Amino acid sequence: MAYWSARVIAPLLASPLLVAAATASMPAAAQEATALDRLAPAPAGDGLSTVPSAGVSGELRPAVGLLFSYSHQPLSLRGTAPAGSVTWVGRQAILHALASVELLRRIKLDLDAPFVLEQGGASGALGGIRVTAPAGGATLADLQAGGRVTLLPQEGLRPAAALGLSVWLPTGDEAAFAGAGAVRYAPRVIVGAEHPGFRWSASAGGRFQKASSDSLTGSEVLFAAGAGVRKGPLQLGSELSVWAAAGEGSALEVPGRAGAELLLTARWSLGPLTLDAGAGPGFGRLPGIPKARFFAALGVAADVVPSAPPAAAPAAFAGASAATKGARGAARAAPPAADFDGDSVPDAEDACPRVIGEARPPAAAAGARPAFRRGCPPDRDDDGIYDVDDRCPDVPGVSSAAADAGSGPASAAPANAGSQPASKHGCPADTDGDGIPNAADACPYERGKPSEDPATHGCPFAVRIEGSQIVILQQVQFRTGRAEIEPESFELLSEVAAVLEEHPEIARVAVDGHTDNQGSAQANLSLSQRRALAVVAWLTAHGIDARRLEARGFGARRPLADNRTRDGRAKNRRVEFQIRKRTDEGAAGWRDGPLE
Structure with a gap:
């Protein structure tokens, strides 16, 4: 424009915010007819908050909603000329009343009635532009009516595509940043898709209005995109809107200037009811882009006509004769399944x-897998866990949430039997986590080691659970005539401790000390008690809860072999681990005191 002198243009272009090119020969222009708020809610019932969907799923599906938006500093203009002063709109609170209806799974009509509830700011001049502080009372903004037509419905991964058009009627207060004073319209192209756990949508178009030197905004190109991840009733997502000034038509002429707004959103669905909330910053210098925005919304949508049509046409209709068709005219095509x-x-x-x-x-698998399930993802090993999630896709396995507990006595099963780590989801069950699948593990509830003997494959070498006893296949060695444990037995006791840690259902174990019959009965009884206490002390020092252990000494009263032979006496000098109590309470069942 050729109306303003270079003396005004130079300092204005140096301003950090949007400035208009104008000439000093014109009198100062007053701001009028500016619809400042840029938030355009998606039609009621759509999957995102500010980006419209491309598909239409309802035969006849009405929806209504309310969306409250608060924007912080949506207009902030600062000049550097001596005559310039700060002018801005510091806050704006708007309530959008939304309504829509979906028709024939192809068309959606929508209405948005926005009300400026409260706003405030300061008056002032910037060069030749004067901005008047907005009134603080409630007022109606420009009504918006729109619609879209789905041209290409979604099919699998191929997204839906639609054409949309929105029209704003000049019903708002032009002097209160609520109305543009003229009809505005926004054509757009929309693409998007809906999946059980994910939805996305994007639109591109423009918003056009008659050029006016009284408005702070003009025609613009716009783009919006958003996505949401769903888990049960909760959806979390983000939505981005971008605007770019399209030529002249504003009191602030800044061709090529752009701005954007990013919102982080959350939605909670309760049947037909949805609760939305979101917040995010604005970027750029276009008027109406706030430094920050917060919004909350409530929506309700329900099908008057069920949106899922019959899977197939009735037999009578499918088999209608040509004569009947002629009498009724061209036969109507059955609705899509x-x-x-x-x-x-x-x-x-x-x-x-x-x-x-x-x-x-x-x-490749057409002739090899008659059990193919149409409509399901690939599952090469037919274990019911799809290949995309299966950590062992070529070997039948079990879910990490419900692993096969394998075989074995119920009394010996650990508390975590039936589960395995997520890293093994879809792999053969391995309850004890020793790397040997339950099907081949002779001791599926105890960590063990590989063995060529199937009877001991997967079993611990030195310690195992048998009925009411923790059996040790080696003896705990002590110094002769003393209760001091030899270091060579530390590895054996470590295995005993590991078994107790893996089996929290074992609530009480008696550590029993035994001797041969050499020496006095009283001395042997005392030695066996002290050795049992030494084992208990070692286990508690290595992490076993003392409430689970008790020490008992029996001296030579319970021999296993003949004390008249050297080998027999060696067998009688021993420590045993008797399981005295099991509990379904796990650690909560480890109690001091006598057994019930």
């Missing part, structure tokens, strides 16, 4: 209707 996951397999034929799968088996 419901396909929730969008994998092109109708729900009535889909073995996995909530998961994107394959319509037909892979060519």
Whole structure:
């Protein structure tokens, strides 16, 4: 524009915020007819908060909603000329009343009635532009009516595509940053997709209005994109909107200037009710982009006509004769079958209707797998865990959430039997985690080592649980005539401690000391008691809760072999571990005092 002198242009262009090129020969222009707020909520019932969806899922589906938005400093203009002064809108609170209706699974019409509830700021001049402080009372903003038509419905991974158009009617207060004073319209192209755990959408177009020297905003190109990840009723996502000034048409002429707003969003769905909230910063210098925005929304949507049509046309209709068709005119095509996951397999034929799968088996496996489940993802080992999640896709396995506990006596099963780490999801069950699958493990509830003997494969070499006893296959060695444990037995006791740690259901173990019959009975009884106490002390020092252990000495009263032979006396000098109590309470069942 050729109206302002270079004396004004130079300092304005040096300003850190949006400035208009104008001439000094014109009188100062007053701000009028500016619809400052840029937030355009997605139609009620859509999957995201500010980005419209591309698909339409309802035959007849109305929806209503309320969205409250608070923007911090949506207009901040600062000049460097001596005559310039700070002028800004410091806050703006707006309530959007939303309504929409979906028709014929192709068309969606929507309405947005925004109300400026409260706003405030300061008046002043910037060069030749004067901005008047907004009124603080509530006022109606420009009504928006829109619609979209889905041209290409979603099919599998291929997204839906639609054309949309929004029109703003000049119903807002032009002097209160609530109305543009003229009709505005925004055509756009929309693409997006809906999946059970993820949805995304993107739109591109423009928002156009009649050029006016009284408005702080003009025609713009716009782009928006958003995505949300869903888990149960919760959806978390982010949404980005970008605007770029399109030529002249604003009191602040800044061709090529752009701005953006990023929102982090959360949605909670309760049947037909949705609760939304979000917040995020603004970037750039276009008027109406706040430094920060916060919003909350409530929506309700319900199908008047069920959106899922029958999987197939009635037999009478499918077999209608040509004469009947002639009498009724051209036969109506049957509506498309419901396909929730969008994998092109109708729900009535889909073995996995909530998961994107394959319509037909892979060519290599077509003749080899008659058990192929149409509509399900690939599962090469047929263990019910899809290859994309299966850590052992070629070997049948079990879920990490419900691993096969294997075989063995129930009394010997550890408290965590039936589970395995997530890193082994879909792999053969290995309850004790020793790397040997339960099917081949002779001791599936005890960590062991490989062995060529199937009877001991996967069993510990020195310690195992047998019925009511923790059996040690070696003897605890003590110094002759003393209760001091030899270091060579530390590894054996470490295995005993490991078994107790792996089996929290073992609540009480008696450590029993025994001797041969050499020496006096009283001395042997005292020695056996002191040796049992030494073992208890070693185990508690290495992490075993003292409430689980008790020491007992029996001297020579319970021989296993003949004390008249050297080998017999060696067998009688021993420590045994008797399981006296098991509990389903785990650690909560480790109690001091006598056994119940």
